Amino acid sequence: xxxxxxxxxxxxxxxxxxxxxxxxxxxxxxxxxxxxxxxxxxxxxxxxxxxxxxxxxxxxxxxxxxxxxxxxxxxxxxxxxxxxxxxxxxxxxxxxxxxxxxxxxxxxxxxxxxxxxxxxxxxxxxxxxxxxxxxxxxxxxxxxxxxxxxxxxxxxxxxxxxxxxxxxxxxxxxxxxxxxxxxxxxxxxxxxxxxxxxxxxxxxxxxxxxxxxxxxxxxxxxxxxxxxxxxxxxxxxxxxxxxxxxxxxxxxxxxxxxxxxxxxxxxxxxxxxxxxxxxxxxxxxxxxxxxxxxxxxxxxxxxxxxxxxxxxxxxxxxxxxxxxxxxxxxxxxxxxxxxxxxxxxxxxxxxxxxxxxxxxxxxxxxxxxxx
Amino acid sequence: xxxxxxxxxxxxxxxxxxxxxxxxxxxxxxxxxxxxxxxxxxxxxxxxxxxxxxxxxxxxxxxxxxxxxxxxxxxxxxxxxxxxxxxxxxxxxxxxxxxxxxxxxxxxxxxxxxxxxxxxxxxxxxxxxxxxxxxxxxxxxxxxxxxxxxxxxxxxxxxxxxxxxxxxxxxxxxxxxxxxxxxxxxxxxxxxxxxxxxxxxxxxxxxxxxxxxxxxxxxxxxxxxxxxxxxxxxxxxxxxxxxxxxxxxxxxxxxxxxxxxxxxxxxxxxxxxxxxxxxxxxxxxxxxxxxxxxxxxxxxxxxxxxxxxxxxxxxxxxxxxxxxxxxxxxxxxxxxxxxxxxxxxxxxxxxxxxxxxxxxxxxxxxxxxxxxxxxxxxxxxxxxxxxxxxxxxxxxxxxxxxxxxxxxxxxxxxxxxxxxxxxxxxxxxxxxxxxxxxxxxxxxxxxxxxxxxxxxxxxxxxxxxxxxxxxxxxxxxxxxxxxxxxxxxxxxxxxxxxxxxxxxxxxxxxxxxxxxxxxxxxxxxxxxxxxxxxxxxxxxxxxxxxxxxxxxxxxxxxxxxxxxxxxxx
Numbered sequence: 001x002x003x004x005x006x007x008x009x010x011x012x013x014x015x016x017x018x019x020x021x022x023x024x025x026x027x028x029x030x031x032x033x034x035x036x037x038x039x040x041x042x043x044x045x046x047x048x049x050x051x052x053x054x055x056x057x058x059x060x061x062x063x064x065x066x067x068x069x070x071x072x073x074x075x076x077x078x079x080x081x082x083x084x085x086x087x088x089x090x091x092x093x094x095x096x097x098x099x100x101x102x103x104x105x106x107x108x109x110x111x112x113x114x115x116x117x118x119x120x121x122x123x124x125x126x127x128x129x130x131x132x133x134x135x136x137x138x139x140x141x142x143x144x145x146x147x148x149x150x151x152x153x154x155x156x157x158x159x160x161x162x163x164x165x166x167x168x169x170x171x172x173x174x175x176x177x178x179x180x181x182x183x184x185x186x187x188x189x190x191x192x193x194x195x196x197x198x199x200x201x202x203x204x205x206x207x208x209x210x211x212x213x214x215x216x217x218x219x220x221x222x223x224x225x226x227x228x229x230x231x232x233x234x235x236x237x238x239x240x241x242x243x244x245x246x247x248x249x250x251x252x253x254x255x256x257x258x259x260x261x262x263x264x265x266x267x268x269x270x271x272x273x274x275x276x277x278x279x280x281x282x283x284x285x286x287x288x289x290x291x292x293x294x295x296x297x298x299x300x301x302x303x304x305x306x307x308x309x310x311x312x313x314x315x316x317x318x319x320x321x322x323x324x325x326x327x328x329x330x331x332x333x334x335x336x337x338x339x340x341x342x343x344x345x346x347x348x349x350x351x352x353x354x355x356x357x358x359x360x361x362x363x364x365x366x367x368x369x370x371x
Numbered sequence: 372x373x374x375x376x377x378x379x380x381x382x383x384x385x386x387x388x389x390x391x392x393x394x395x396x397x398x399x400x401x402x403x404x405x406x407x408x409x410x411x412x413x414x415x416x417x418x419x420x421x422x423x424x425x426x427x428x429x430x431x432x433x434x435x436x437x438x439x440x441x442x443x444x445x446x447x448x449x450x451x452x453x454x455x456x457x458x459x460x461x462x463x464x465x466x467x468x469x470x471x472x473x474x475x476x477x478x479x480x481x482x483x484x485x486x487x488x489x490x491x492x493x494x495x496x497x498x499x500x501x502x503x504x505x506x507x508x509x510x511x512x513x514x515x516x517x518x519x520x521x522x523x524x525x526x527x528x529x530x531x532x533x534x535x536x537x538x539x540x541x542x543x544x545x546x547x548x549x550x551x552x553x554x555x556x557x558x559x560x561x562x563x564x565x566x567x568x569x570x571x572x573x574x575x576x577x578x579x580x581x582x583x584x585x586x587x588x589x590x591x592x593x594x595x596x597x598x599x600x601x602x603x604x605x606x607x608x609x610x611x612x613x614x615x616x617x618x619x620x621x622x623x624x625x626x627x628x629x630x631x632x633x634x635x636x637x638x639x640x641x642x643x644x645x646x647x648x649x650x651x652x653x654x655x656x657x658x659x660x661x662x663x664x665x666x667x668x669x670x671x672x673x674x675x676x677x678x679x680x681x682x683x684x685x686x687x688x689x690x691x692x693x694x695x696x697x698x699x700x701x702x703x704x705x706x707x708x709x710x711x712x713x714x715x716x717x718x719x720x721x722x723x724x725x726x727x728x729x730x731x732x733x734x735x736x737x738x739x740x741x742x743x744x745x746x747x748x749x750x751x752x753x754x755x756x757x758x759x760x761x762x763x764x765x766x767x768x769x770x771x772x773x774x775x776x777x778x779x780x781x782x783x784x785x786x787x788x789x790x791x792x793x794x795x796x797x798x799x800x801x802x803x804x805x806x807x808x809x810x811x812x813x814x815x816x817x818x819x820x821x822x823x824x825x826x827x828x829x830x831x832x833x834x835x836x837x838x839x840x841x842x843x844x845x846x847x848x849x850x851x852x853x854x855x856x857x858x859x860x861x862x863x864x865x866x867x868x869x870x871x872x873x874x875x876x877x878x879x880x881x882x883x884x885x886x887x888x889x890x891x892x893x894x895x896x897x898x899x900x901x902x903x904x905x906x907x908x909x910x911x912x913x914x915x916x917x918x919x920x921x922x923x924x925x926x927x928x929x930x931x932x933x934x935x936x937x938x939x940x
Contacts, residue, residue: 077901081733096890101904104885107630107792115799117806201610237613239606242906243499250710251509252502263906270909271720272709363613 039299040140043292046303047143054144058307059091061300067093069301072109073124074102074288075163079320086316087308093301102126106133113138113295121302124162124290124309128205128351131344134158139291142303146310149326151334153341159291161325162309163317164334167206167284170259170276172248182280185210188257189227194234196254198247201239204351204358205342206258209284211354213340225361231257232364248274258284265321282338287325394850398767401759402775408818409778412785415793420636432633436624437641441615449617452533452605453598459538460594463689464545465587469579470682472553475672477683483550484926488694490543490875491922492701493899494603496915499908500697501527501536502607503704509712511700528611537604539693541597544823544872545590548830551868552586555834555861558673585833586865588653589826596646596783617642621786635786642784650780654764654773654829698919705913725909729917732910734893741809742878742895749816750873753824754866758859761828766837776825783822787882791815795887807889815883820873827872831865832858871929875922 036044042061046054073080077099084095098120100108106129112119113136123133133139139158147160154161169182175196182188188197207228214224236253238244244256245263249272256264261283264276290309292302314324318333327333347354423429439445467486470476489497504512507523516524526532560582564574580587605616617638624634675682704710706721729735757779763769764776782790794815798806805811835858843853859866881896888897895918902911 076905077734078905078907098888098890099901100885101900103625103630104788107788108795108886111792111795111799115796117799119807201606237610239610240903242904243495243607245906246499246710246908247502250503251712252506266906267709270708272711363615 037140037294039292039296039302040294042299043140043142043303046300047141050145055304055307058300058304062091062093062298062304065298065300067091067301068096069093069122069298069305070096070098070120071122071124071305072098072100072105072120073122074100074105074126074129075124079316079322082320083309083313083316087305087313090308090312091301091304093304095305102129105129109133109138110136116295118293118295118297120293121296121298122290122292122305125288126165127156127161127287127289127342127344128347130159130289130291131156131348133291135348138294140294140296140299142292142306144307144310146307146326149310149330149332151325151332151339153339154285154287154325156287156289156344159289160306160310161287161289162313163288163325164323165286165288166261166279166323167203167258167286168261168264168276168279169255169257170245170248170261170264170274171255172251172253173273173275175251175254182255183278184280186227187280188255189230191230191234193231193255195236197231197235197257198238198244198253198255199232199235199257199362200241200244201237201362202355203258204355205286205347206284207358207361208346208350208354209340209342212343212346213282228361229364232362235362237362245274248272261323262321269321279337282340284340284342285323285334286342287344289325392850394767394854395769397759397851398763398769401756402763405756405760405775405779405821408814409781409821411797412790412793412818413778413781415796416636416639416785416789419632419789420640421633423633429633432631432637433640435631435634436620436637439620442620445615445617445620448530448609448614449599452530452537452601452609452614452616453595455530455534456537456541456598456601457591457594459534460541460545461587461591463539463542463693464547464590465549465583467542467686467689468546468549468553469575470686472550473558473673474675474682475679476675476686480927480931482686484923485690485694486546487543487871487875487926488698488919488922489540490872491878491918492540492697492915493879493896493911493918494540494601495607495899495903496701496911497540497697498536498603498607500700500704501532503700503710504696505532511713512696514712528608530609530614533604533608533614536608537598537601540604541594542693543875544594544597547868547872548586548590548827549583551827551831551865552583552834554864555831556582583834584656585653585830588656589830592646592649592653593783593823593826595649596642599642599645600784600786625786625788632789632792635789639784639786639789643781646780646784647777650776651773654776698916701912701915701919705909705916707909710908725913726917728907728910729913732898734898735895735914737891738893738895738898741812741892745809745812745816745894746874746877748813749820749877750870752813752817753820753873754828754870757821757824757828757869758862758866760825761832761862762854762858764825764829765832766840776829779825780822782818782820787819787880788886790819791883791886794818794883809892811887812884812892812894815887816877816880819880819883820877823872823876824869827865827869828862831862835861871926878918 046058049057071084075083080097080099084097087093088095098105098108102125105123105125109120109123110133123130134157141158142160150161154164169185169188171181180192182193211224211228214227215221219227235257238247238253241260241263244253245259245267247253248256248259249267259276261276261279264274267274290306292299292306296302310326314326315328317324318328323333325333420432421428421430423431467482471479471482471486476482492500502510504510505525505527507513507526507528510525510527513522513524527536556579561574561578564578565571569577600618602618602622605614605618606622609616610619621635621638624631624638703713705725706723707717708720708722708724711717760775760779764772785793794811795806798811798814805814839857839861840853843857848856878895880894881900884894884896885900888894899911899914902908902914
């Protein structure tokens with residue numbers, strides 16, 4: 001009796017949800033209709049304009065929209081808290097800022113889109129999540145002279161890079177003397193790093209990018225596998241890049257295989273004995289970017305923000321230790337560096353295989369030999 | 372099937388009569404609210420688990436989740452870790468509760484507050500403090516002991532280290548359960564045992580422990596499930612030496628694209644089955660140990676006599692190692708620009724900058740206010756609902772009442788992100804303007820903490836003998852007066868313990884908060900996450916220290932107030 005009533009209750013509740021909500025949750029966001037939205041008409045109109053004419057028209061339209069803007073981002077609080085007030089001051093637009101990790105920004109955007117809820121006007125987050133939202137057809141087309149200045153290796157159809165995350169090895173200068181500083185990725189396989197090297201558990205995009213690079217250099221898969229096995233041997237696996245840098249400063253680790261340069265720089269500037277210069281090249285770079293939502297209720301304000309972010313905003317990004325996508329003088333911030341861009345399309349198509357493979361590889365790093 | 376068939380007029384009439392009784396109405400009301408709260412994420416979880424992208428029935432999620440060749444090893448590690456942590460916290464929590472309630476140890480209010488300190492320290496901070504204390508490379512305890520035992524006495528990066536840290540971090544749950552239980556048991560039974568010649572240890576083992584069995588089982592069950600789901604400790608301590616657990620797997624399937632909700636759901640369904648078994652066993656074994664009877668009693672603290680100094684020193688040592696040492700590390704970290712081992716230079720570089728920065732964080736005042744509102748709100752709502760629900764489960768003869776217990780327990784095993792997405796899914800489509808307000812966070816918190824409220828209330832109710840209600844009945848009191856004036860005061864210690872627990876842990880809820888909050892509705896856990904994500908450990912440690920201070924003051928006040936209105940002793 002009790003089991004039957006439980007099943008009946010569950011079934012009834014399930015039916016209620018289904019009939020009331022008209023779809024199974026895994027069905028994902030309903031593909032938007034092909035009809036251009038009101039926001040897209042604005043994007044098309046303004047996309048053809050430049051300079052003062054463009055800005056004046058955007059300001060006029062933004063005023064008609066009520067001078068409001070909603071941004072979803074994974075930009076650090078320290079920097080977002082500078083960026084947003086300055087934008088508000090420059091334009092008089094009132095910004096609502098939702099901040100979370102990139103996976104949550106993605107989930108929220110997809111959930112709201114599937115319910116037809118217009119939450120965000122602009123989404124700004126990591127490349128992978130941006131590409132997924134783009135693939136769901138949620139972004140409108142953004143054209144501007146600022147976008148054209150971004151490094152060509154990082155041009156994506158529906159979104160535009162606003163900053164770069166750069167992976168490079170970082171080390172504790174008390175534990176790693178000048179003779180032990182790594183100069184290439186392959187150096188990390190040296191047995192001298194056994195016991196002091198740390199890898200991050202979810203860096204499969206870094207792994208995929210380097211692996212593909214070594215292949216292009218003519219190494220066989222067996223050779224590359226051996227190289228990574230040697231890197232992983234004696235390595236300590238950690239979770240979270242920021243925690244890794246904290247433990248590097250404290251001396252728990254001697255070297256981090258792939259640290260975000262901005263986190264290393266932040267620790268260094270607070271006086272911690274850490275460094276990553278000269279950077280090991282080619283650096284692995286992954287874009288973070290912004291896109292304009294097709295469902296936006298404030299398309300002009302959204303466009304104004306992206307224009308501003310790619311011009312004046314870049315200076316704030318640079319001043320706060322991040323890597324901008326365009327230098328304030330219009331030049332390419334990656335110009336002098338050898339760069340391996342993380343291939344976003346490859347990440348979407350093959351990500352789960354690389355993730356599974358990387359998990360296998362780092363498991364080789366378990367159990368430090370007793371010292 | 373017979374009961375479902377119409378055409379039995381006698382049954383119908385009796386049913387109608389039963390339905391309009393106030394106790395039935397209240398029971399139905401509470402059941403509906405609990406069912407509504409708990410079933411939304413549960414149904415969402417089951418639907419996503421058993422369907423594929425097109426909405427057709429599918430078991431692929433299970434194949435993906437359990438198809439990993441190492442799943443056996445993962446489950447083995449998980450169970451070993453969970454059982455160990457549950458045992459550590461049970462022993463520690465029970466011991467502390469016993470001394471606090473039953474003996475005349477000094478400084479009881481402080482002792483009480485200190486026992487629940489690990490609860491308020493965010494898991495990430497607590498775990499990192501332990502790395503600073505017991506890492507073989509940089510651990511402070513290891514440096515202290517090196518002259519005597521050589522390098523690397525302790526190694527926190529082992530399964531034992533994980534069990535130790537998790538067990539201590541969970542011990543306040545057991546402590547709160549057992550405090551309530553010890554307050555509700557009649558010490559005269561123990562006194563009789565002692566007078567009949569049993570030793571103190573024998574009495575504790577053969578009289579005291581069986582008396583508090585329902586609370587013990589409830590605490591064990593919750594802690595077992597909690598450690599199976601624990602994330603920070605396995606991630607920060609286990610990975611380093613390749614100790615992978617069940618949750619690493621849930622995290623892994625939730626991070627891919629498209630997010631594998633079916634795979635994560637399949638893993639959660641596994642936990643659900645385990646939890647259902649646990650609830651069933653706990654209710655079976657927990658009944659029949661009612662100790663609060665019509666005979667009045669006054670718990671009198673045992674005079675420890677010549678053992679008093681020994682117990683006192685033991686408790687001080689415990690607090691030094693498990694509470695004070697991690698707190699000192701936090702304070703030390705908070706005073707430095709970045710963490711480094713103690714040295715003259717390190718002490719010279721100390722400033723209060725991190726504390727000043729925390730006070731200047733723009734979102735913290737709003738976040739603190741929202742967290743207080745949500746914590747107090749969800750704790751009050753959940754415990755009020757559970758007072759009735761526990762009566763339904765333990766006392767009433769309503770058919771299928773055990774189902775309520777199982778449903779209320781289910782949110783415990785649903786991953787926070789899935790719970791958040793399930794709630795967002797429903798309220799994004801609801802005509803009520805709840806999405807994007809503080810109310811949706813309140814709903815999420817109430818859902819999340821139903822299981823704890825249920826276990827606290829049920830274990831409290833199981834210790835109360837029916838004879839008191841029967842006497843009230845015989846004296847002419849109806850159900851409501853009996854419930855309000857007899858049952859509620861008796862079960863109050865358990866309800867208060869549950870309230871304190873929910874209030875405190877709600878400050879840490881992150882995974883569904885971060886999905887559901889809107890600008891202006893930030894909560895404290897989001898500020899903590901931001902500091903962590905931005906590698907601002909000094910400020911994070913400072914915030915942790917401040918949270919502990921606030922908690923100690925709040926709990927000490929609650930304890931005093933509780934004493935005055937007779938909830939204590």
